[in-house]
Amino acid sequence: MNTGEASQPFLTTSDGTVTTYGDLRDRVARRAAALRAAGVAPGDRVLCQIAKSPEGLYLYLATVWAGAVFVPLNTAYTASELEYFLSDAAPALLILDETTASARPKAEAAKVKVATSADLAATDLPPLPPVARKPDDLAAILYTSGTTGRSKGAMLTHDNLVSNARALKECWRFGPQDVLIHALPIFHTHGLFVATNVTLISGAQMLFLPAFDLTAIANLLPQATTIMGVPTFYSRMIGDPRFDKAAFAHMRLVISGSAPLLADTHAAFAEQTGHAILERYGMTETNMITSNPYDGARKAGTVGLPLPGVQVRIAKPDAAGIGGIEVKGPNVTPGYWQNPDKTAESFTPDGFFITGDLGQLDEAGYVSIVGREKDLVISGGFNIYPKEIEVQIDALPGVNESAVFGLPHPDLGEVVAAAVVLNPGATLTEAELLAMIAPHLARFKHPRSIRFLDALPRNTMGKVQKAELRKMAIMAAAN
Ligand code: MCA
Numbered sequence: 001m002n003t004g005e006a007s008q009p010f011l012t013t014s015d016g017t018v019t020t021y022g023d024l025r026d027r028v029a030r031r032a033a034a035l036r037a038a039g040v041a042p043g044d045r046v047l048c049q050i051a052k053s054p055e056g057l058y059l060y061l062a063t064v065w066a067g068a069v070f071v072p073l074n075t076a077y078t079a080s081e082l083e084y085f086l087s088d089a090a091p092a093l094l095i096l097d098e099t100t101a102s103a104r105p106k107a108e109a110a111k112v113k114v115a116t117s118a119d120l121a122a123t124d125l126p127p128l129p130p131v132a133r134k135p136d137d138l139a140a141i142l143y144t145s146g147t148t149g150r151s152k153g154a155m156l157t158h159d160n161l162v163s164n165a166r167a168l169k170e171c172w173r174f175g176p177q178d179v180l181i182h183a184l185p186i187f188h189t190h191g192l193f194v195a196t197n198v199t200l201i202s203g204a205q206m207l208f209l210p211a212f213d214l215t216a217i218a219n220l221l222p223q224a225t226t227i228m229g230v231p232t233f234y235s236r237m238i239g240d241p242r243f244d245k246a247a248f249a250h251m252r253l254v255i256s257g258s259a260p261l262l263a264d265t266h267a268a269f270a271e272q273t274g275h276a277i278l279e280r281y282g283m284t285e286t287n288m289i290t291s292n293p294y295d296g297a298r299k300a301g302t303v304g305l306p307l308p309g310v311q312v313r314i315a316k317p318d319a320a321g322i323g324g325i326e327v328k329g330p331n332v333t334p335g336y337w338q339n340p341d342k343t344a345e346s347f348t349p350d351g352f353f354i355t356g357d358l359g360q361l362d363e364a365g366y367v368s369i370v371g372r373e374k375d376l377v378i379s380g381g382f383n384i385y386p387k388e389i390e391v392q393i394d395a396l397p398g399v400n401e402s403a404v405f406g407l408p409h410p411d412l413g414e415v416v417a418a419a420v421v422l423n424p425g426a427t428l429t430e431a432e433l434l435a436m437i438a439p440h441l442a443r444f445k446h447p448r449s450i451r452f453l454d455a456l457p458r459n460t461m462g463k464v465q466k467a468e469l470r471k472m473a474i475m476a477a478a479n
């Protein structure tokens with residue numbers, strides 16, 4: 001992948017420290033040598049759970065440079081969640097930092113070697129030449145929660161990542177003149193691949209924030225040309241006088257993804273800033289699938305048109321043209337890590353990936369997502385599979401059964417709620433329940449409201465009616 005000239009800035013942190021493309025190549029090649037010295041061979045998995053920092057990007061690129069497979073982990077995962085990733089990915093190395101150091105005993109118990117990001121940065125070895133890889137070789141595995149409660153590792157090849165970065169660069173007209181505000185986490189597709197790979201392949205630069213911060217973003221807008229975010233980023237700007245048309249005068253493109261952007265948010269943002277947000281759609285398994293156009297109508301409430309080289313179809317459309325969204329192209333995963341059954345289930349016989357999203361096409365070919373076949377909650381752009389939480393709640397003493405579902409939320413889009421049925425005579429409180437699941441589930445997965453019921457509503461097939469639970473919870477909150 002060609003990147004910028006050596007003297008050009010690649011990344012600037014909040015304290016003004018600049019990493020040029022020349023610095024980047026040197027640091028990546030040196031970190032790659034450090035990884036090799038730590039025992040990482042081509043094809044090995046490298047797990048990385050560290051706070052967002054430029055070092056995290058160097059380690060991503062160094063892993064790939066060394067021919068290995070990068071496996072980033074959400075820093076909010078608990079040690080007990082990490083235990084599963086250690087056994088499933090069987091990594092040659094786990095990289096931690098001071099914020100995640102408490103995970104070390106779990107790794108040692110699993111006989112996985114640990115290095116800190118500081119140790120790797122301090123290793124003084126000659127740069128490693130890049131290890132040649134084929135397009136179908138793995139570059140990364142990203143874990144996405146599963147409907148069975150177990151996370152699945154989506155395998156991503158070099159070709160998956162490079163083809164998608166090329167398609168997005170072309171579609172969004174990225175070039176060396178671009179300056180991206182990067183305020184997303186870097187353990188997911190959005191911040192790691194969409195934002196970083198598109199910047200790299202364009203020789204562009206980014207203003208790199210440790211986390212989403214409205215004040216910092218307001219200060220950076222005059223130097224930036226573009227921003228990528230989840231809808232919560234933009235709904236938080238609405239009504240804030242710092243984000244007016246003058247503040248956005250230097251920006252050329254505002255991009256949203258990872259969760260539905262309400263048409264009302266689109267309209268209010270355009271009215272306030274003069275920018276029609278460009279919404280796009282993707283998945284961990286497929287990278288980006290569709291995007292609204294750079295030129296031409298950005299239709300609010302739609303996720304736009306298939307990217308160049310990507311085929312999208314609607315399977316088994318009903319009378320209104322609504323059906324399952326299926327995708328084929330160089331962007332799509334070859335499957336789930338060591339999970340041939342799940343892989344087989346996720347593809348049609350003619351090789352289309354089944355997204356689990358429900359959609360329809362308009363007469364111009366724009367895709368709208370109208371629902372989900374999969375049981376998923378998207379909160380502030382984080383995907384949460386109810387099953388994973390239900391498994392934890394159901395295992396608690398005194399619990400008969402539970403159902404976890406999403407409730408609409410003005411800031412995060414959706415938040416997690418739970419309905420719990422206790423065994424006769426059991427006396428579990430909401431606080432006790434939350435305290436007991438805390439060691440097992442990252443904070444963002446904890447239910448924000450819990451209702452104790454005598455029974456869960458079920459249909460005639462015995463399936464829990466989550467739509468009914470959602471209605472009951474909304475009505476209870478209104479009273
Ligand atoms: C933080 N908290 C959350 C979330 N974020 N709870 C539920 N959902 C969330 N998303 C909780 C924290 O645990 C904490 O809890 C409290 O909220 C405040 O934390 P803080 O970090 O201050 O939160 P924030 O700054 O308000 O963060 C909201 C956020 C952030 C900026 C929306 O969640 C974020 O950056 N989301 C982006 C996620 C993302 O990159 N998704 C892309 C996935 P307490 O204080 O009670 O302990 S990739 C993808 O989906 C596909 C492939 C695609 O198409 O891109």
Ligand code: AMP
Nearest residue numbers: 144257258259260280281282283284383
């Ligand atoms: P992930 O599991 O993180 O890969 O998230 C993928 C899912 O996020 C998709 O299957 C969609 O349900 C959802 N998603 C991503 N982008 C959008 C969008 N622009 N609008 C609605 N849903 C989206």
